Amino acid sequence: MLQNFLLELDGKAVGKFFGMSGGSAKAEIITVRSTNDSNPHKELGVITYEDIVLECGTGMSRSFYDWIGDSFAGKIIRKNGAVVYLDYNGNPKKRLEFRHALVDSLQLPALNHSGHEEAVMKVGLSPEISSVGNIDNSQKPGVYSASLPKAWNVGDFKLAIDGLDTSHVKQVNAISFGTKIARDSIGDERTSTNLPGVTSFSDLVIQIPGSSKTFEKWVNDFVIKGNSGSTNEKRGMLEYFAPKSNKAYFTIEFSGLGIYQFVVDKGFQPAGDYTVTMYCQSMKFQAGPAAVV
Numbered sequence: 001m002l003q004n005f006l007l008e009l010d011g012k013a014v015g016k017f018f019g020m021s022g023g024s025a026k027a028e029i030i031t032v033r034s035t036n037d038s039n040p041h042k043e044l045g046v047i048t049y050e051d052i053v054l055e056c057g058t059g060m061s062r063s064f065y066d067w068i069g070d071s072f073a074g075k076i077i078r079k080n081g082a083v084v085y086l087d088y089n090g091n092p093k094k095r096l097e098f099r100h101a102l103v104d105s106l107q108l109p110a111l112n113h114s115g116h117e118e119a120v121m122k123v124g125l126s127p128e129i130s131s132v133g134n135i136d137n138s139q140k141p142g143v144y145s146a147s148l149p150k151a152w153n154v155g156d157f158k159l160a161i162d163g164l165d166t167s168h169v170k171q172v173n174a175i176s177f178g179t180k181i182a183r184d185s186i187g188d189e190r191t192s193t194n195l196p197g198v199t200s201f202s203d204l205v206i207q208i209p210g211s212s213k214t215f216e217k218w219v220n221d222f223v224i225k226g227n228s229g230s231t232n233e234k235r236g237m238l239e240y241f242a243p244k245s246n247k248a249y250f251t252i253e254f255s256g257l258g259i260y261q262f263v264v265d266k267g268f269q270p271a272g273d274y275t276v277t278m279y280c281q282s283m284k285f286q287a288g289p290a291a292v293v
Helices: 062-071 213-224
Strands: 005-009 012-017 019-022 025-032 041-049 052-056 079-086 092-108 121-126 129-132 157-161 175-185 192-201 204-209 234-241 248-264 273-287
Touching: 005 052, 005 062, 012 052, 012 062, 041 192, 052 092, 062 092, 062 273, 092 192, 175 273, 192 273, 213 248, 213 273
Parallel strands: none
Antiparallel strands: 005 012, 005 079, 019 052, 025 041, 052 121, 079 092, 092 121, 092 129, 092 175, 157 234, 175 192, 204 273, 234 248, 248 273
């Protein structure tokens, strides 16, 4: 896939990416009726702005990836920036500027060891203000001039969970992080301040062969016997690798994994696989040196 978009943060180019959506403005409509007028009058109230969702992969800057990881580690980091649409010659054609944006969502792709599709992550930004800006032909992509990113495929990954045999994991469902954003309007201001709330993490859902004895033992102890306290939860790590390499582009560290669903696919046939669902108390996202430009 071509990277026809450029991201700027705080005045600097931080990488090219595949696509974007959102960023539009919408004003609340207020109906006002005066005592001397039988016909109501409509006025504009508070303005809200759609999240800006970026579709990206490898080859972004360290500051961009750290912004994502820090945002879901409890840090409140607002940034100003712009999304620039580039033509096939790399010339800027459209520009969407935003202010005081928070990272409020991250979705990592579903993985399959037999798959060869390109992997893409989605990053959601919640701006306090966004608007169409003037084209700046002086802005250069610098080290981000390449149209194609470093290769990243859905089949190159490794999952490890303490005390479990994960060497034959076939699939991992998409993983997501999310922070609820509250919008606080003050006085007569038509714009609002974004306030981050509680962060949530998706379940970890995997598919494994039907002969995975360590998972069978864990579900029997944790679910059936009820030994499900925090001391029996597990830690783990998911690594997203460069093709045919042991260098990890990205890692997710899991804390407080607890198994709560264990489904036998195709009944109890010998060829059946298990789908295992685990809740997770917290996750940590990091980008490795191989992913960064």
